Amino acid sequence: MEISAWIGDMRERKRQEWRAFRGAAYNEWGKPSGQEYPLFKSCCVKWLMDGPLNPDRFEFDEYTIRAGCDGCKQAHPKITLGFDPVSACTTATISHPLSRFVNYLGRLQDEGKAHQDMHNPAMYRIDGYLRPNLTSMRKGSGFKPHLISTSESSMEASDSAQRAELEAKPPAKKPRTEMxxxxxxxxxxxxxxxxxxxxxxxxxxxxxxxxxxxxxxxxxxxxxxxxxxxxxxxxxxxxxxxxxxxxxxxxxxxxxxxxxxxxxxxSLDLAVTPLVDGRYRAGEDNFHFYDSDNCSKVDENLHFVSYKKRESMKLSSATDGYFHPRNVAAATFSWDSGSLKRYEDDYNSWGEGYGTTGDGTEEDAYSGQKMRLSWHPRSTDLIKPSPRINMYEQVLPSLGVSLAEFHFGDCPNQGVATKTSSSGYIVAEYEVLESNTQEITEEEEQDDDGNVNGYDDDEEEEEKKVVTRDYIRYSGTIKINRVKVDFGVIVREYAFKVQNKMKGEHLEILKERPLTEAEKAYYRMLSKATGIRWAGDP
Ligand SMILES: [Zn+2]
Ligand SMILES: [Zn+2]
Known part of the structure; x- marks a missing residue:
């Protein structure tokens, strides 16, 4: 195709696109006639239809005319909502008297919800505060969001008036400052x-x-x-x-x-689960063997640490304020890593199969021992542990709510010790009865030229080379003595649940009114208890 023909083709396509766009605009705004025709002609159609330039849409299709207006000299009509503090009502001002705007506000006037200002016909007064009026206009007018605007200062003025009214409602309840x-x-x-x-x-x-x-x-x-x-x-x-x-x-x-x-x-139902001989698992195949019962959380590459699980021990509370293992035998558990290769060697190809440890050696991949403290809520508790399913969607036994994890490392020091959870709410007292680290060196014969088949020369004696291989082995025994649990950890679990629910409720409330000081204070109490804050939190 010749260039001129191609340009002609492009022009024709552009023309068609514009024709379709104009048709869509008439469809949405009504075909202008009479007095409205010159007004409509002076307006930016891209603005009317799609608002300010949306870079995402522009990115997606550089040539689209539906990405909005990137700024032009034509008119960009809209309704601006404000707040009139004197009569405590919302004002709606039309920038250009397009019939769609005028008809909408006229309808509100017919319904008795709005009143046109006597001196300024472009302004209407709407009963009520700005926040609920903005929400209902966005929902009920059919105007796209960019056609209804308001300023932060108007919203603040309306919110503070609405809040003052709210706080005054229950008799004699003073607005309180920070609790x-x-x-x-x-x-x-x-x-x-x-x-x-x-x-x-x-x-x-x-x-x-x-x-x-x-x-x-x-x-x-x-x-x-x-x-x-x-x-x-x-x-x-x-x-x-x-x-x-x-x-x-x-x-x-x-x-x-x-x-x-x-x-x-x-009365809490608590249990400690020892997890020993952790090994870092890399490679996709490992993930098929993943079980949250004995594996760490999965990282972004689907890698994790898998442990051998020892018998769980139920705890019972005692008069000293501590929890003690109910089954004394299960309170003592041991580990044995077996021989771990200390260096990579050419025997081992680091494939993708189960048990592969990624780039490190077996020694590097060893993650030692830890224990998990879980709480199994009863039916009277508001907290329900998250359900577990395997990759075949089968429901697995509940692990309860994990309250803390304690890592003991590869070879903890022998003796009595205590550990405090990262939250600071739980203290474990235990005794390392035994902890051994064994370094092993073995000699192995290796074919010198790496020739396995031996097809080269039968008469020549094969030369063998002796190689030394280094291993390390960890083993030991721990006894869990007692665990101290602070009530704050239970409060935190509840607060977390309520905070989530409250966040959703607040977003709904904010469509109609600002939050009261009491609502904000209660939310702040929750986020203090959980340590979690979201953007826009009071
Ligand atoms: Zn424009
Ligand atoms: Zn009192």
């Missing part, structure tokens, strides 16, 4: 500390109650027994988050909350 409980909420529940940093407002309320009772000789144990009765009736021990908040309200509440927390803690 002091939130700042303190990640303390461990060691149950014998004497921190008296309760929330000032709550303490003030309690003091009031106490003062009023002074005449009748206020009796703290009386208040405690009432709280205890409430706590037991409402089964608060199954609601760790409420206990967490209650604990920080006043002295009596703290005593009762910690009593209930201690009861809850003592």
């Amino acid at each position: 002091s409980s939130a700042a303190k909420s990640d303390d461990p529940y060691n149950f014998d500390d004497d921190d008296d940093e309760f929330e000032a407002e709550m303490v003030a309320a309690c003091v009031q109650v106490e003062n009023r009772q002074k005449g009748e000789e206020f009796n703290r144990t009386g208040l405690e027994s009432v709280l205890r009765l409430v706590g037991e009736t409402m089964e608060l021990k199954h609601d760790p988050l409420t206990l967490h908040v209650l604990r920080r309200t006043c002295k009596s509440a703290k005593i009762v909350a910690e009593e209930l927390a201690r009861q809850k803690l003592a």
Whole structure:
């Protein structure tokens, strides 16, 4: 094809594309006639249809006319929503009197929801705050999002007016500032500390109650027994988050909350699972043998560490506040790595089969011993462990909720030791009864020229070379003595669950109104307890 013909062809295709685009625009905006014709002609069709330039769409198809406007001299009409603080209502201002805009706001006026301003016919007043009006206009007008705009300052003005109204609603409830409980909420529940940093407002309320009772000789144990009765009736021990908040309200509440927390803690179904002789597994084939019961989490290359699982030990709580292995025999477990090659050699081709260790040697791939502490929630608990299925979609027995993992390394030092979990909530006490590291050197004969078949020369004696091979072997025995579990770890699990749910609820609320200070404070308490913050969190 000649160049001129090709250009002509391209022009024709471009023309067709524009014709189709204009048709789509008339379809969406109505075919302009009479007075509206020159107005519509002055508007940017790319803007009307697709808004500002969308680089993603442009990236996808450089020649599309449907990627929006990258800035031009034509008009870019829209409705701007604002907030009128004097009459506490939303304003909607039309930049250009296109019939689609005028008809929409006229319809709102007919329904009694909007009123055209007497002095400025381009402006309408809509009852209510900006946030819910923006949501309902986006949902109900049929206008694409870029055609309805608002400013951050208008939204802030509307939000603060709406928030003031919300906070004023329940009689005499003052808006509160940062809860002091939130700042303190990640303390461990060691149950014998004497921190008296309760929330000032709550303490003030309690003091009031106490003062009023002074005449009748206020009796703290009386208040405690009432709280205890409430706590037991409402089964608060199954609601760790409420206990967490209650604990920080006043002295009596703290005593009762910690009593209930201690009861809850003592009733937990906990188990320790020893995992020994871990080996790094590389290569895709390994993944078919993956089982979360005895393997570490999978990394981005589907590599993981697989362990030999030893018998799980159930723990029972004792009066000393610790958990002890119920089966004393299972509390002692041992490991034996077998001979691990210390160097790569030419005998071994590092294939993709099961057991391959990637680029390292067997010694490098050895990951030693660890143990996992799991909690098996009961039916009364809000927490449900995530279900496990294998790659054939079969349901596997639950592993419970993993509360902590303790790594002992390849060859831990002999003797009594303690380890604290990364969360700081769990302490394991154990004794390494035995820990051996054995270095082994073996001599092997190797064919000098690497010739295996021996077809070359029968008469010539084959020369053999002696090679030394180095191995290392780890073995030993550990006894788990006891484990201390802080109630904070249970609070964290609950807070995590509630925080997720709350995040979703907040996103729904924000379509209609700003969050109240109490909602924000509660959310902050949750994110303190979990240590998790998301973008846009209060
Ligand atoms: Zn434009
Ligand atoms: Zn109180």
